[in-house]
Amino acid sequence: MTQHRAIYERAIILAPLGRDGQLALMMLNEGGFSGVAVQDLNQLCTELDQGAGLLIIAAEALRGANLEPLMHYLEQQPAWSDLPLVLLTHHGGPEQNPSSQLGALLGNVTFLERPFHPMTLISVVTTALRGRRRQYEARDRLIDLSESELRLQNTLETLEQQVEERTAQLRHNEEALRQAQKMEAVGQLTGGIAHDFNNMLTGIIGSLELLRRRLSRGRTEDLDSLIDLGVTSANRAAGLTHRLLAFSRRQSLDSKPVEMNTLVTSMGELLQRSLNESIHLDMQLDEQLWVAEADPNQLESALLNLVLNARDAMPDGGKLVVTTANRHLDARFTEAQSNLEPGDYVVLSVRDSGCGMPEHIINRAFDPFFTTKPIGQGTGLGLSMIYGFSKQSHGHVTIESEVGEGTTVSLFLPRFTGNLGQNARIDQQQAPYAREGETVLIVEDDPAVRVLVSEVLSELGYAFVEAGDASSAMPILDSDQRIDLLISDVGLPGMNGRQLAEIGRQFRPGLKVLFITGYAEHAAVRGGFLDPGMQMITKPFTFDLLTAKVREMISA
Structure with a gap:
């Protein structure tokens, strides 16, 4: 040294x-x-x-x-x-x-x-070396700083690597948690469906089995009660399917301008009958309410579900208030929501003075098959259906609740901005029977559905031609065969029903088309799916609805 x-x-x-x-x-x-x-x-x-x-x-x-x-x-x-x-x-x-x-x-x-003088030289050298030593000290400090900087850089790199590893681990854990929650939701969903459908299938299969036994023994008395039991169970299953489609935002919506005040008022008597005498119903409707855009049938169902939920939250009586109002939602509100654009909305709110809900219940209120009601007194699909309906309608739904004070559920639906024109539905009572020569082309890949539709129309005097898919139907459309109406399933194998209708109208301009569908994603919003001269009914449908639609469309 x-x-x-x-x-x-x-x-x-x-x-x-x-x-x-x-x-x-x-x-x-x-x-x-x-x-x-x-x-x-x-x-x-x-x-x-x-x-x-x-x-x-x-x-x-x-x-x-x-x-x-x-x-x-x-x-x-x-x-x-x-x-x-x-x-x-x-x-x-x-x-x-x-x-x-x-x-x-x-x-x-x-x-x-x-x-x-020698002392002069020594003095000059001493001064020069003193300055040189300060330079060496500066060098050493720079080296120390450089080493400290290097250590700091290494530490930062290590920290960055640790942060990246930790972030990756958190993402992995988050994905695992999301997957676990997804599987829990799927399990809850399938478990709820299995439970409800097993009950309904028991009613359907049991009533049919009893009918078969009685008919085989020649007993024809008191069959109506068995038939009613089977039909009731089947209708419950159909309702459950519709609620599931609503929750998944895949139901077929017939969106149109809706005078919400008129709709709420028309349901007043039904709502009042659905409540206990100890519950006072109050309607506070905005007289300057905008016109909403929604499916009126689904809106009626949503309102009824909200009122029934409010009734169940007030077992000892109380006050239920149904209100309508105009509301403009700005970007600050809509950015926090999915599938929601800033703009004008019509709000339908149902407020009760019941027991209210704690926050952990509110957070799960829209989950499918989640219910706070005793077993057998609720499916847990009411609010999830309303949630799906609101989102599919490009709207929103909120819940505000306080334990012991009550709950308010608000349904936001977009304001209708188009031309109202003639939107009122005109009900024409017409006999469903066919006129001479009227012929229907039935395109359905399910043989059971095809046979049932054919039999019903045949009983009413309609001639019919059947096809199991679009490929079999096209030669019929391209022939001289008389066809007054095309009835087609939307979800056909290969070419779907909508594509078949397009080709059919090339062969026969102005061809009337009635679609029947159990589920078709692209037909979820009818306004963007149906052209003039086209209508749609969803499975399962009553034969009265089918025959009325057939008569209405052919006579139009």
Whole structure:
């Protein structure tokens, strides 16, 4: 360590004429400083590469010499270094000595006139080395800072790597949790469906089995009760299917302008009959209410479900308020919701004074088959159906509740912005029987449905032609066969019913089409699916509805 320090604090002396160099080296040694004497600039630069605390150079050694190696060394010094140089001049001072010009080029220069006293040289060298040591201290601090920065950088890189690993782990855990929640929801959904459908199928299968046994024994009395039991169970199953489609936002909606006040008022008597005598029904309807856009049948079902839920929340009686209002939703509100655009909405709210719900119940209120009612008193699909209906209608639904104070459910439906025109439905009571020669083309891939539809129309006097898919139906459409109406399932194998209707209208312009569907994603919103002269009914349907639609469309 001492030898290392001696090299970096030594003096390199260049005084080639006479004994100046030896004398200067001797003075330094006597003063306790180390040094080395060299004969020319090349040797000086070689020694510089090994280390030096200062240079002592006689001015005459620089005159006429190639200063480029020395200048290059000085210019290439690191930022912390400014090598001290003692320039030995002749009597007369730097102002009168041309060596002063060299000093200006060399940088950190101290001029020392000859002859000089040994103490003067020692003083100059001591001052120069003191400054050099401060440079070394600055270098060491820079090294420490650099090392600290490197350590900090390594620490940051390690932290970044740990953050990335932690983030990846959190994402993995989040995905695992989401998958677990999804599987729990699927399990809850399938379990609820299985439970309800098993009950309904028991009613259907049991009633049919009893009918078969009685008919095989020739007993024909009291069959109506068994038939009613089977039909009731089947209708319950159909209702459950519709609620599931509503929850999944896949039901077929017939959206149109709706005067919500008129709809609510028309349901007043039904709502009142659905409530206990101890519950007071109050309707607060905005007289300046906008026209909403929704499926009126689904809206009626949603309102009835909300009123029944409110009734069940007030077993000891209370007050139920149905209100309508206009509401503009800005971007701050809609950005926090999915499938909701800023704009004008018509709001239908049902407020009860019942028991209310805690927050953990509110958070699950829209889950399918989630219910707080006792077993057998609720399917848990009412609110989930309303949620699905609101989202599919490009609207929204909210719940506000406080334990002991009551609950308010608000259904937001978009304002109708089109031309109202003639939207009122005209009910025409017509006999369902066919007129002479009227023929229906039935395209249905399910043989049971196809046979039932054919039999019903045949009983009413309609001629019919059957096809199991679109490929079989196209030659019939392209023939001379009379066809007054095309009845087609939407979800056919291969070409679907909507595509078949398009081709059919190329063969027969103005062809009337009645679609029947159990579920068709692209037919979920009828306004974007049906052209003029097309209508749709959903499975399962009553034969009265089917025959009325057939008569209505053919007569139109």
